[in-house]
Amino acid sequence: MNQPSPNNSTRGIHAPTPPVTASSRVLLRIDAAGLNADAAPASILLEFASAVDLSQLGPKPLNASFRVLASAPLSELDAHPSTTHAHRLALPGFALVPGLVNAHTHLDLTAVGPKLFDPLAPFADWLKDVMAGRKTSPEDIAAAVRTGAALSLAGGVVAVGDIAGCPPTGLCDAAPLAFAASGLRGTSFTEFFAIGPREAESIARFTTFIESLNERWPTDSLASLGISPHAPYSVGPAAYRVARELSARLGLQVCTHLAESIEERRFISSAQGPQRDMLEAWGMWHDDLNAVVGQGLHPIDHTLDAWSDVGSSHRVPAQPLLAVHINDLGKPADRDRLIARLRDTGTGVVYCPRASEYFGASTALGSHGYRELIAAGVPVALGTDSIINLPPEQAAMGITPWHDARRLVERDGLPVAEALAAITTSGAHALGLDPNQYTLAPGTSPAGLGIVRVGPKPGPLGVFGGLEPPTLLLNG
Numbered sequence: 001m002n003q004p005s006p007n008n009s010t011r012g013i014h015a016p017t018p019p020v021t022a023s024s025r026v027l028l029r030i031d032a033a034g035l036n037a038d039a040a041p042a043s044i045l046l047e048f049a050s051a052v053d054l055s056q057l058g059p060k061p062l063n064a065s066f067r068v069l070a071s072a073p074l075s076e077l078d079a080h081p082s083t084t085h086a087h088r089l090a091l092p093g094f095a096l097v098p099g100l101v102n103a104h105t106h107l108d109l110t111a112v113g114p115k116l117f118d119p120l121a122p123f124a125d126w127l128k129d130v131m132a133g134r135k136t137s138p139e140d141i142a143a144a145v146r147t148g149a150a151l152s153l154a155g156g157v158v159a160v161g162d163i164a165g166c167p168p169t170g171l172c173d174a175a176p177l178a179f180a181a182s183g184l185r186g187t188s189f190t191e192f193f194a195i196g197p198r199e200a201e202s203i204a205r206f207t208t209f210i211e212s213l214n215e216r217w218p219t220d221s222l223a224s225l226g227i228s229p230h231a232p233y234s235v236g237p238a239a240y241r242v243a244r245e246l247s248a249r250l251g252l253q254v255c256t257h258l259a260e261s262i263e264e265r266r267f268i269s270s271a272q273g274p275q276r277d278m279l280e281a282w283g284m285w286h287d288d289l290n291a292v293v294g295q296g297l298h299p300i301d302h303t304l305d306a307w308s309d310v311g312s313s314h315r316v317p318a319q320p321l322l323a324v325h326i327n328d329l330g331k332p333a334d335r336d337r338l339i340a341r342l343r344d345t346g347t348g349v350v351y352c353p354r355a356s357e358y359f360g361a362s363t364a365l366g367s368h369g370y371r372e373l374i375a376a377g378v379p380v381a382l383g384t385d386s387i388i389n390l391p392p393e394q395a396a397m398g399i400t401p402w403h404d405a406r407r408l409v410e411r412d413g414l415p416v417a418e419a420l421a422a423i424t425t426s427g428a429h430a431l432g433l434d435p436n437q438y439t440l441a442p443g444t445s446p447a448g449l450g451i452v453r454v455g456p457k458p459g460p461l462g463v464f465g466g467l468e469p470p471t472l473l474l475n476g
Contacts, residue, residue: 015055016089023085026052028066031074031088033454034095036440037417039462043077044096044440045069045086046449046474054087061153061472063183067445093455095463097420097470098438099158099448101186101427102401104255104324104350104383106163107148108175110399111135114392119360123274130388136167138174145175148387148399149182155398156470158448159185159438161255161322161350161383161431163228166191171209173216180221183475185447186431189228189255194239196284203242214250224253224432231257232299233267233275234284236292237306244307247318253432254321255350259299259328262364268299298330300338304345320346322430324383327361329369339369343378348430353404353411354394355385371412381430382408382422401427402469409464416462437476449474 016028026048035042049065056062070080077083112133117126135141145162152160164175176188190210194202210227217225229235229243235256247254259265267275271294279285297305300323307321323342326349329335342349351370356362370380382401384390394403405419425435437447450470452463459465 013058013089013091015057016087019086019088020084023082025082025085026050026054027069027082027086028054029077029083029086029088030091030096032091032094032096032451034463035071036095036097037415037420037462039095039454041074042071042096043074044071045077045080045082047082054089057089057473061448061475063475065445065476066449066474068440068442070442071440091451093453094451095454096440097156097450097452097463098424098440098446099450099472099475100156100400100402100423100470101159101161101381101431101433101438102152102157102384102399102423103161103381103427103430104163104352104385105148105152105160105399106165106386107145107152107160107179107399108141108163108165109134109144109386109388110148110151111140111144112386112388114390114395115388117358117389119363124278131168134165134167136169138172141167141172141174142178145178146182149179149184151387151395151399152184153398153472153475155400155402156448156450156452156472157184157398157400158472158475159428159431159433161186161226161427162188163255164188164190166193166230171206173209173213176213176225177218180218180223180225183222185222185433187224187226187253187255189226189253191228191230192239193230193234193284195234195236196279196289197286198284199236199238203239207242207246210246210252211250214252226253226255228255231260231264232303233264233279233293236289237302240303240306241309244309244318253319256303256321256323257325258303258323260325261359261361262328264299265328265330268293268302269296270294298334298338299328300326300330300341304341304347308345319432320348322348322350324350325352325356325361326373327356327368328365329372335369335372339373339376339378342373343376347378349373349378349380350383350430351380352383352385352389353407354391355383355389357407358385358389370408371414374418379426379429380422381427397467398469400469402464406461406464409461416464419464445476446474447476448472449476
């Protein structure tokens with residue numbers, strides 16, 4: 001995958017005009033066509049933490065810490081006492097939005113690039129094609145993550161929940177360490193597999209690996225280390241319990257893929273289907289697994305039983321589990337109970353709309369229940385999944401959940417403010433970040449500030465009306 005081209009959104013931006021009166025502080029007032037989800041003209045007043053050359057605003061994000069002193073309609077900000085000390089930048093036709101959060105992606109798959117998926121063709125053929133393009137050397141894996149990070153920034157993203165995949169060659173620290181050095185915030189969830197005859201061996205190997213990586217994690221990184229037991233069809237209950245123990249002992253967040261497909265439900269419930277065939281082909285099936293799967297459970301029950309260590313008199317406190325996808329909320333009779341279980345266990349959910357459509361989840365499972373989850377009190381953020389499932393024309397603009405949020409506004413009529421929250425404050429909550437850094441409210445110190453073209457008369461999609469994602473003006 002080539003390095004991303006610069007977003008054209010900042011072309012024509014001129015250096016801000018100098019302040020009327022001098023000040024020891026560096027202040028910037030931006031007059032724009034919208035602020036956050038509100039597509040009404042507004043101004044924002046920023047104060048920088050240190051000296052900064054504002055003439056550099058434009059094609060690349062300016063790396064500078066700042067805080068929001070005030071925001072108001074255009075004419076009202078004139079009354080603020082600091083405006084006469086501020087540089088001033090006019091951005092007609094653009095709205096200001098916070099830096100975005102992509103709560104789930106796979107940056108190490110960036111080198112594979114977008115791939116077509118035919119639901120009528122054998123899944124194994126698609127998987128072989130993906131595996132053939134996946135990088136295996138540490139140098140190539142790190143390069144793929146760096147390209148993915150650049151594409152994230154190009155799409156207005158400043159924080160990511162990244163799955164550092166486990167390549168066929170075994171556990172490798174190249175992806176998490178490349179993410180740690182990328183300048184992105186968020187978490188690198190280090191993935192592992194552990195099921196069947198080699199489950200205990202895989203658990204022991206991963207435990208040693210993650211303890212060592214945690215000790216070596218760069219102290220100056222903006223990102224955190226996390227753990228990712230891959231999915232309930234590739235990780236046994238014992239491995240989920242160990243992940244919980246490691247989470248508590250090392251203070252690491254845990255993320256897993258869960259309830260993604262009807263095939264997953266079939267495997268967990270009856271121990272049959274293509275996922276069992278896959279385990280058998282890979283030598284990971286053992287008849288002892290009949291005591292683990294095939295018990296009639298839904299994947300959510302199966303996984304949360306293991307995570308909560310149901311039946312144990314000693315439960316290790318840990319951070320709540322972060323569950324990605326949740327396309328499958330079971331049969332109608334089970335739906336409310338499963339939603340309540342996710343809520344009561346504090347499980348967070350990341351929904352990847354374009355990935356769900358790519359794999360045809362709604363055809364097999366019906367519409368995603370993200371609105372039901374939110375209404376019940378389950379936190380839901382949005383993610384992109386990998387570049388593989390993104391439309392090529394959108395992937396060229398960046399690996400960004402902006403288009404996922406836009407899709408929900410367009411397809412489902414989701415209110416613009418809720419869609420923007422799903423890729424800012426809700427995403428921050430999912431990754432254990434401070435949600436206040438993903439707003440542009442007065443008194444906050446945002447992690448980033450992006451601009452998005454809205455035109456002179458924003459339509460019903462508001463800030464999501466255009467096809468281009470935000471361009472980062474400031475990376476805090």
